[in-house]
Amino acid sequence: MNDSDVPASGSGSPAPVHFKLVIDCANPQAQADFWAAALHYEVEDNNALIERLLELGALPREAVVEFHARLAFRDLVAVRHPDDPVAPDSGTGLGRRLLFQRVPEPKTGKNRLHLDLHPGEGLREGEVERLKGLGASVLREVKEPSGQWVVMADPEGNEFCVQ
Known part of the structure; x- marks a missing residue:
C-alpha cells in the first residue's frame, strides 16, 4: 500500500x-x-x-x-x-x-457475532421484559465475577446480550 x-x-x-x-x-x-x-x-x-x-x-x-x-x-x-x-x-x-x-x-448454530445492548445502570430487568414483549426470548442469565448480563434471542433465534 x-x-x-x-x-x-x-x-x-x-x-x-x-x-x-x-x-x-x-x-x-x-x-x-x-x-x-x-x-x-x-x-x-x-x-x-x-x-x-x-x-x-x-x-x-x-x-x-x-x-x-x-x-x-x-x-x-x-x-x-x-x-x-x-x-x-x-x-x-x-x-x-x-x-x-x-x-x-x-440459522443452524451459535452466532459468531452478536450485539450487546446497554440500557443503563439498573435498567436491565425492565429492558429484558420490554424486549420479551417485542418477541425476544431469554436463553440464560449470566452471573460472573466480571459482571451480569442476560443472553437473549431475537424472533429468528439470533443471540444478543443485555448488559
Whole structure:
C-alpha cells in the first residue's frame, strides 16, 4: 500500500471506514421491525430510490414489497440510528445501521457475532421484559465475577446480550 491508497481525512491520517452490520435472516421486514423497536432506531425509507429504479427498469417489480405503506426491497431492509444523517436521494442511512438480508437457509448454530445492548445502570430487568414483549426470548442469565448480563434471542433465534 502506498500513500495514494490511503483516503485523506484532513489530518494526515486515514479516514475511518464506513460500515453496516449485515444480518442474514428469513424475514427482513419482521427483523427490521423488531430491531428498530429494540434499539429505538428507524426503519430506512428507500421508497424514492425504489420508485426511481422501477421507473428506469433497473429493478423488477417482484424484487419489491409494500412495507409500512411504502415500497421496500423484498430481500433487504435496514434500520438506522435516528440522529445519523440520511442520503436524501436514496433514504439510506449514513451512520449506525443494521441491514437484514433474506437468505434461504435457516440459522443452524451459535452466532459468531452478536450485539450487546446497554440500557443503563439498573435498567436491565425492565429492558429484558420490554424486549420479551417485542418477541425476544431469554436463553440464560449470566452471573460472573466480571459482571451480569442476560443472553437473549431475537424472533429468528439470533443471540444478543443485555448488559
